[in-house]
Amino acid sequence: MRPAWSIIFFTSISGLGFGLAAWVVLGFIDLVHPQQIFGVGGLVMLLIGAGLLSSTLHLGHPERAWRALSQWRSSWLSREGVLAVLAMLALAGWGWHVFAIGTPPLWANIAAALLMAVTVYATSMIYASLKTVARWHHPLTPICYLMFAAAGGLLAILWLQAFLGQGQSDAFELAVLLALASAWGVKLVWWQIAGANGSGSTLASATGLVGLGEVRSIMPPHTSENYLQHEMGFVIARKHASRLRLVALGLGGGLPCLLVIMDGGSAMGIGLALLLHMAGVFVERWLFFAEAKHTVSIYYGHQH
Amino acid sequence: MTSLPEPSAIKLGLVIDLDICVGCQACVVNCKEWNTSGYGAPLSDSDAYGAQPSGAWLNRVHTFEAGTGADAKVVHFPKSCLHCEDAPCVTVCPTGASFKRSEDGIVLVNEDWCIGCGLCAWSCPYGAREMDPAEGVMKKCTLCVDRIYNENLPSEDQVPACVRTCPTNARHYGDLGDPNSEVSLLVAARSGFDLMPEQNTKPVNKYLPPRPRRAANDTPMSLLAMADEATPSGFWKWVDSTLEKLG
Numbered sequence: 001m002r003p004a005w006s007i008i009f010f011t012s013i014s015g016l017g018f019g020l021a022a023w024v025v026l027g028f029i030d031l032v033h034p035q036q037i038f039g040v041g042g043l044v045m046l047l048i049g050a051g052l053l054s055s056t057l058h059l060g061h062p063e064r065a066w067r068a069l070s071q072w073r074s075s076w077l078s079r080e081g082v083l084a085v086l087a088m089l090a091l092a093g094w095g096w097h098v099f100a101i102g103t104p105p106l107w108a109n110i111a112a113a114l115l116m117a118v119t120v121y122a123t124s125m126i127y128a129s130l131k132t133v134a135r136w137h138h139p140l141t142p143i144c145y146l147m148f149a150a151a152g153g154l155l156a157i158l159w160l161q162a163f164l165g166q167g168q169s170d171a172f173e174l175a176v177l178l179a180l181a182s183a184w185g186v187k188l189v190w191w192q193i194a195g196a197n198g199s200g201s202t203l204a205s206a207t208g209l210v211g212l213g214e215v216r217s218i219m220p221p222h223t224s225e226n227y228l229q230h231e232m233g234f235v236i237a238r239k240h241a242s243r244l245r246l247v248a249l250g251l252g253g254g255l256p257c258l259l260v261i262m263d264g265g266s267a268m269g270i271g272l273a274l275l276l277h278m279a280g281v282f283v284e285r286w287l288f289f290a291e292a293k294h295t296v297s298i299y300y301g302h303q304h
Numbered sequence: 305m306t307s308l309p310e311p312s313a314i315k316l317g318l319v320i321d322l323d324i325c326v327g328c329q330a331c332v333v334n335c336k337e338w339n340t341s342g343y344g345a346p347l348s349d350s351d352a353y354g355a356q357p358s359g360a361w362l363n364r365v366h367t368f369e370a371g372t373g374a375d376a377k378v379v380h381f382p383k384s385c386l387h388c389e390d391a392p393c394v395t396v397c398p399t400g401a402s403f404k405r406s407e408d409g410i411v412l413v414n415e416d417w418c419i420g421c422g423l424c425a426w427s428c429p430y431g432a433r434e435m436d437p438a439e440g441v442m443k444k445c446t447l448c449v450d451r452i453y454n455e456n457l458p459s460e461d462q463v464p465a466c467v468r469t470c471p472t473n474a475r476h477y478g479d480l481g482d483p484n485s486e487v488s489l490l491v492a493a494r495s496g497f498d499l500m501p502e503q504n505t506k507p508v509n510k511y512l513p514p515r516p517r518r519a520a521n522d523t524p525m526s527l528l529a530m531a532d533e534a535t536p537s538g539f540w541k542w543v544d545s546t547l548e549k550l551g
Contacts, residue, residue, distance in 0.1 A: 001426070060420020060440020067417055068398035074307045077423055078398035131392065131503060132429045200502045201429065203368070207381055208497040208511050209322075213371030218378070221332075221364035224356045227434040231422065295500065296431030299366055299383065 001133060002234040003289035006057035012281045014051025015120055015145060018087065019153025020044055022116040025094055025109045028157045030166055034099060040160060041095040045088065052084055076129050080122040087119045120149045127288075135195030135292045144190050147183035148281055152274075154179045155256060159274050162267040173265070177257055180277070184253035187284060191245060199295050206298045217301030233297050237290030244287055252280015308394055309406035315481035316408045316447055317387050317508035318467065319490055323515045325474040327365055327380030331466035335363040335384070335445075338465035342450045344415040348438035360434045362445045363466055379514055382475070384466070385432040385445035386499065386507030387411050393424035393433060393444075402442070409481070409508055410449055415441045429503045452477075480508050 021044045023029070031037045056062040069085065071078040090112050097104045104112075124145035127136040154176045161168050203215045225233075237244065256273035263269030293302070339362055340347040349359030363384040370377050387404075391411050394402050401417035402424050404410070413424075418441040425433040425442060433444045448464035451457060461468060467477040478487035487510075490496070496510035536544045 058421070060422075060435065061418065064399070064417065064419045067400070068419060068421070071398050071400050074395040075398045075423075077396065077421065081398065126423070129396070130427055132427060199429075201500045205502060206430075206500050207368055207379070208499060208513060209368065209370045209379060212377055212514070213375065215368050215370045217366065218369045219327075219367035221366050221383075222358075222361075224358060226358055227360065227425070227437075228431040230358075231425065231435075232431070294426070295429040295503070299431060 001289045001292040001294060002231050003237075003286045004058045006054045008282060008285045008289070010051045010055035011123055011145070012051075012148075012278060012285050013054070014048050014084070015123065015149040015281075016152040016156065016278065017044055017047030017049075017051060018116040018120050019149035019151070020047065020156040021087070021091055021153070022113040022150070023153045023157045025091070025112040025116075027103070027109065028154075028172075029160050029164070031098055036164060037095055037099050041091070044091060048084070048088060048091075076122055076125040080119065080126060083115070083119040083122050087115050090115055117146060117149075120145055132199065132295045133195075133292045134197070134199040136288075137199075138190070138194035140186060140190045140194055144183075144187055147179075147186050148284075151176075151179035151183040152277060152281065155260075155270070155274050155277055158260070158265075159267065159270040162265050162270050168265050173260060176260060180253055180257055184249055188249075195292075199293075201295050201298055203298050203301070206295070217299070220300060228296050229300065232294035233300060233302070234290055235302075237287060241287065241291055244283055248280045248283035248287065250280070252277050252284060256280075308389075308391065308404055311389055312406055312409045313481050314408045314479050315387075315389070315508045316410055316452070316478070317480045317487075317510070318384070318447075318464065319476040319478070319480075319487045319496060319510045319512060320382055321474040321476070321494075321512040322379050322381060323474075323512060324472045325365075325380040325382060326472055327367055328471065329365055330469050330471060331382055331475060332361060332363050332365055334465045334469035336361055338448060338451070339443075339446065342448070343446045344413070344443070345436060345439040345441060347443060348436055350437040358437065360436045360443045362434070362443060375517065377514060377517070382466070383430060383432070383499075384509075385411060385447075386430060386505070386509040387445075387447060389506035389508060390504060392427040392429075392505060396423045396427045398423070410447045411444065412446055412449065413442050413444055415439070418442050429500050429505065447477075480510065 024040060024044060029040060031040060056065045059065060068078055068081045072082045094104060094112055121142050124142040127133070128138065128141035131137050158168065158172065158176050204210050207215055209215045256277040259269050259273035336347055347360045349357065351357050352359065363382060366381040366383060368379050368381055370379060387409055388411070389409065391404055394404050394411060398421065399417045399419055401414045403412060403414065405412065420435060420440040420442065422435055425435065433442050436443045451464060452462055454462060463477045467475045476487050476490060479485045480487055482488060490512070491510045494512040496512050498507050499511065
């Protein structure tokens with residue numbers, strides 16, 4: 001599948017935004033002064049908003065994007081849109097409550113955090129629900145998205161604590177390290193098992209030419225690349241896949257963990273760790289698309 | 305609404321005979337010709353006269369070879385939307401632009417609502433949908449909905465363009481929901497099949513398999529073998545023996 005930059009940016013940045021938002025509403029950062037409320041709130045909204053805005057860039061008709069909020073009964077893409085709007089409204093309401101009245105009751109904070117998690121789940125299900133892409137159609141796909149959102153969010157909280165000069169506990173640092181390690185751990189498992197058995201479709205089942213011996217494509221229907229091959233027949237990444245996985249793991253997991261352990265909690269060090277983590281997640285998300293094979297490539301003679 | 309309707313009694317679709325398709329591409333060209341001026345925006349091309357011509361087409365003919373050696377079989381394989389009963393391209397659509405008609409099962413795109421996200425093309429296992437490079441909306445086979453119900457056309461033209469133009473009669477159009485329709489009887493008689501049944505899309509369109517090759521002992525004797533085995537008689541026997549005597 002072709003890795004579109006707008007979609008990679010959307011899933012990584014809005015994932016980080018929703019993850020950070022969930023930990024903020026659960027009270028992992030002290031918001032005392034109005035500057036802190038608006039600063040942290042603004043950062044969260046910027047991350048989520050930039051991601052959502054980016055997702056509309058690959059559309060043929062971005063001006064009609066509002067129509068995507070209508071089919072939540074059947075479409076995960078529509079559900080994602082609706083939930084993202086609800087999540088942003090809930091965050092605005094939460095921020096107003098903190099500013100005007102004080103910290104909302106615990107049940108409201110938990111509900112808001114769950115709304116962030118469900119939104120990230122909906123993002124992942126846009127891909128995980130597609131039977132045509134065996135690698136995505138796996139129960140671990142949503143877990144990966146949720147884990148990266150949670151781990152990125154925790155790392156961002158750690159950075160905010162350092163940046164705002166709030167005390168950091170060793171236990172929280174350990175939690176961040178554990179979250180990063182488990183997110184990449186799940187990803188390593190996903191790389192090994194998701195879609196390992198293919199889609200179950202073969203050129204024989206795709207053409208119905210069974211009992212005649214091996215089926216081969218001897219002439220494509222067109223002389224140069226068409227939309228299907230451009231969009232779903234992306235093959236460039238595959239030969240570098242294992243190296244890129246190492247790059248993703250090192251940038252997104254190894255180096256941030258080292259920085260958190262060694263730096264001792266300076267805003268600069270944790271900030272760098274967060275940037276490296278996001279760079280690793282970008283590479284991971286790029287591979288998520290580039291490595292995925294679509295059943296239509298079977299018709300063009302690719303093994304599946 | 306992109307939830308699927310209750311399965312309709314009438315299921316309009318195509319039956320494609322892989323035994324007699326010769327891969328001439330006439331259906332591909334006539335499909336493009338009709339649909340570039342019919343339902344929705346024109347079917348555009350990009351770099352049409354350049355080095356990398358591309359464009360939106362609703363019907364494509366692949367060519368496959370099955371088996372090896374003398375038994376290898378070349379099969380031309382037209383592929384277009386199968387108007388699936390359980391169409392994943394309909395339910396993934398976030399806007400309601402992609403829909404399946406409750407009256408005859410035809411799957412269509414409302415191009416005024418389509419945002420061009422491409423998710424329906426991702427969800428289709430067959431590659432039946434292509435984004436229009438100029439219009440930014442999804443294009444797909446309409447089963448020539450603007451021909452089959454068009455009473456301004458002579459009755460013989462009220463069939464999909466691909467069916468009308470096929471010179472070998474490899475394409476058939478009809479109601480596959482009616483077990484006694486011509487197409488249903490053809491499917492029953494020739495053991496018609498679904499493409500990728502394991503994807504559980506329940507395609508309406510069916511394909512007919514190539515007929516089995518005749519067994520080796522049915523094939524005519526070669527001319528060389530005939531010449532060796534033939535024993536002359538009458539005049540030719542005299543010519544034969546005379547020539548032998550000449551040494």
